[in-house]
Amino acid sequence: MSSEPSIRCAGIGKAFQLYAHQNDQLKQVLFGLWKKFYREKWVLHDVNFTVGKGERVGIVGRNGAGKTTLLQILCGITMPTKGVFEVDGRIAPILALGSGFDGLLTGRENARIGAAILGLSRKEVDARIEDIAAFADIGPFFEQPMRTYSMGMIARVAFAICAHADADVLIVDEALSVGDEIFQRKCERYIQEFSRTGTILMVSHDLNFLENLCDRVLWLENGVVREIGAPAKIIADYRSAMMSGQPAVVQAS
Numbered sequence: 001m002s003s004e005p006s007i008r009c010a011g012i013g014k015a016f017q018l019y020a021h022q023n024d025q026l027k028q029v030l031f032g033l034w035k036k037f038y039r040e041k042w043v044l045h046d047v048n049f050t051v052g053k054g055e056r057v058g059i060v061g062r063n064g065a066g067k068t069t070l071l072q073i074l075c076g077i078t079m080p081t082k083g084v085f086e087v088d089g090r091i092a093p094i095l096a097l098g099s100g101f102d103g104l105l106t107g108r109e110n111a112r113i114g115a116a117i118l119g120l121s122r123k124e125v126d127a128r129i130e131d132i133a134a135f136a137d138i139g140p141f142f143e144q145p146m147r148t149y150s151m152g153m154i155a156r157v158a159f160a161i162c163a164h165a166d167a168d169v170l171i172v173d174e175a176l177s178v179g180d181e182i183f184q185r186k187c188e189r190y191i192q193e194f195s196r197t198g199t200i201l202m203v204s205h206d207l208n209f210l211e212n213l214c215d216r217v218l219w220l221e222n223g224v225v226r227e228i229g230a231p232a233k234i235i236a237d238y239r240s241a242m243m244s245g246q247p248a249v250v251q252a253s
């Protein structure tokens with residue numbers, strides 16, 4: 001692991017715009033210069049941390065703590081409202097698995113497009129498509145339109161693409177929960193293997209997996225970093241807060 005940062009978050013804040021009425025969004029577009037037609041809901045507040053090159057950092061936190069939102073910002077899926085971030089290198093975003101797939105296209109066609117979006121050239125896609133199919137391991141379904149797939153099958157194709165994207169940084173959000181036991185083990189093996197060379201930032205509710213895999217764990221609570229440090233300590237603190245039913249630290253919105 002190098003001391004050079006692979007991921008850097010400085011003062012990240014995120015507010016979603018909540019509209020009370022359906023037509024308020026249109027009013028905002030037309031008259032937004034003069035009046036605000038939405039309420040802001042802040043879900044991340046001044047999040048600061050860095051992840052070194054080759055480091056493995058896990059993120060824990062209760063439902064709604066802001067974990068997914070933070071990963072979505074780092075993957076460029078949503079913009080922060082405040083603050084700056086940098087991710088150095090090619091990202092494999094293993095989150096919202098399959099949300100970008102076209103249901104009318106086959107698994108193979110979607111895999112080709114997905115791999116290209118992650119930065120592989122046509123030649124690289126040609127060379128890897130059979131490995132992607134083998135990793136996904138969904139048999140003849142790979143040639144069927146994806147609208148006929150189960151959630152688990154969609155996750156298999158999405159994970160298989162990310163696993164063949166030559167990524168430097170793996171950003172994973174609870175991806176393992178949708179697959180069956182065999183596929184979960186395969187993904188875990190892949191993540192373990194990747195962790196020898198690449199940077200990993202991973203959200204999971206599987207605390208044992210994070211404790212075994214990670215160099216550090218970040219505990220996010222109500223959109224703020226409550227603790228970051230050695231996995232055993234942070235996970236023990238997090239577990240005891242959960243067990244004691246300790247209320248989450250409330251942030252003003």
Ligand SMILES: Nc1ncnc2c1ncn2[C@@H]1O[C@H](COP(=O)(O)OP(=O)(O)OP(=O)(O)O)[C@@H](O)[C@H]1O
Nearest residue numbers: 016017041043061062063064065066067068069070
């Ligand atoms: N598009 C959106 N518009 C408004 N609020 C949103 C939006 N997306 C997320 N939120 C809110 O932001 C907060 C954080 O959500 P997020 O999904 O990041 O939490 P999480 O920590 O990943 O939770 P979980 O463990 O349940 O997956 C929640 O209160 C959620 O309702």
